[in-house]
Amino acid sequence: MTNRQDSGMPVQDQRVGGVRGVTILGSTGSIGINALDVLARHPQRFRVVALTANTQVDRLLEQCRRHAPEVAVMREPGAAEELRRKLARLDLPTEVLSGEEGLQSAAALAQSDIVVAAIVGAAGLMPTLEAVRRGKRVLLANKEPLVMSGHILMREACRSGAQLLPVDSEHNAIFQCLPGGYQTGAPSQGMRKIFLTCSGGPFRTTPLAELVGVTPEQACAHPRWAMGRKISVDSATLMNKGLELIEACRLFGVAPEQIEIVIHPQSVVHSLVSYADGSVLAQLGNPDMRTPIAHALAWPDRMESGVKALDLVEVARLDFERPDPQRFPCLCLAAEAARMGGTTPAILNAANEVAVAAFLGGVVGFTDIPRIIEYALSQVSMNDEAELEVILADDARAREVAQQFIAGLSSRPKRGMQ
Ligand code: NAD
Ligand code: MG
Secondary structure (H helix, E strand, O other): OOOOOOOOOOOOOOOOOEEEEEEEOOOOOHHHHHHHHHHHOOOOOEEEEEEEEEEOHHHHHHHHHHHHHOEEEOOOOOOHHHHHHHHHOOOOOOOEEHHHHHHHHHHHHOOOOOEEEOOOOOOEEEEEEEHHHHOOEEOOOOHHHHHHHHHHHHHHHHHHHOOOEEOHHHHHHHHHHHHOOOOOOHHHHOOEEEEEEOOOOOOOOOHHHHHHOOOHHHHHOOOOOOOOOOHHHHHHHHHHHHHHHHHHHHHHHOOOEEEEEOOOOOOOOOEEEOOOOOEEEEEOOOOOHHHHHHHHHHHOOOOOOHHHHOOHHHOOOOOEEOOOOOOOOHHHHHHHHHHHHHHHHHHHHHHHHHHHHHHHOOOOOOOOHHHHHHHHHOOOOOOOOOOOHHHHHHHHHHHHHHHHHHHHHHHHOOOHHO
């Protein structure tokens, strides 16, 4: 590859004939696929420069065939070798990189003006940070890095001039309800509070006693959104809303007390901002991630996303209710972590990632998830607002402690399924 940016200076504008280059970190996932769908509608505005994935060789190969990126990255080196061979067989010129280094190179490419951060979990932290340091427009779907180290991402964005635009539908909605010219990270004058909406997930009305036995398939069957498995489980426990509460504090410079979570089963109102004069502004739309993706790609313009227009009469009614803390203990754990600050959100996030993976792997039960997180929070002592090394050390310690707790659970037969 030639022409890689290596100066560390912000990329102000690398458009070729008005076409903006785009890198998608995590292109084979749910957000990545939606982003490619939107980009393919606007070849005159965007070109795909780099795509990355973890292990899904055939899906990335198909994307290379269709979108002809200059670079493709497989995190796993064996998978990278396989992709290289398959591309060569098809005579496709895409260069293949691998590993964490490859992900960071893709995030830093000079030919990319825009980086879509769509890796799942803490694994997205370093490449996202790299894109921010390079001064890109960063479309943030990957919320976990913000939860772990939001103050670092915001600080680095200030330094490099990167534009951090939220793609998480609620945060994108809030961003749209803030005054024109609003820049993420700054508190907004006249804002009273934020209403963060939430569908309630698949178990909103399931009898509490049945939650103990729910399966990964049931947890991943979200009533409104089709998403990756980790965020689907987070949506069932409402940890997703807890992570989003922390994400909103980071992105919009507000305290946790200024955010109210409301369950809104129709998932049509994506979030709201309440102002000092009594006005409440909301963003509405059909639940389809292509809307926030297209918004952030085109911002401050608007462009076609492929999402059908909202039919208000068909929607007919909008319901709102308070979440039940007994049903959703993960939400309470996250709200407490938001209040504690420091590395507590990183500890919470790491333990949750381990707990969700164990649930998806059939090792623990659904109701074990909050127990694992609570245990990790009680065992790992938090550090104050910290630099990256401290955050990563607390993340690693939380994973270790969570694994130990799980080992204890699984040595007792069927403990998780009681
Ligand atoms: P997904 O599981 O469908 O896709 C994840 C992508 O990341 C895949 O391309 C995968 O190959 C890649 N990946 C996974 N582990 C990796 C690793 N260790 N290293 C490098 N790449 C890795 O996930 P998703 O549903 O698209 O979610 C992506 C992110 O966006 C998550 O942080 C999620 O919370 C957030 N988000 C998703 C939605 C949604 O509708 N899916 C909505 C809002 C926010
Ligand atoms: Mg969301």
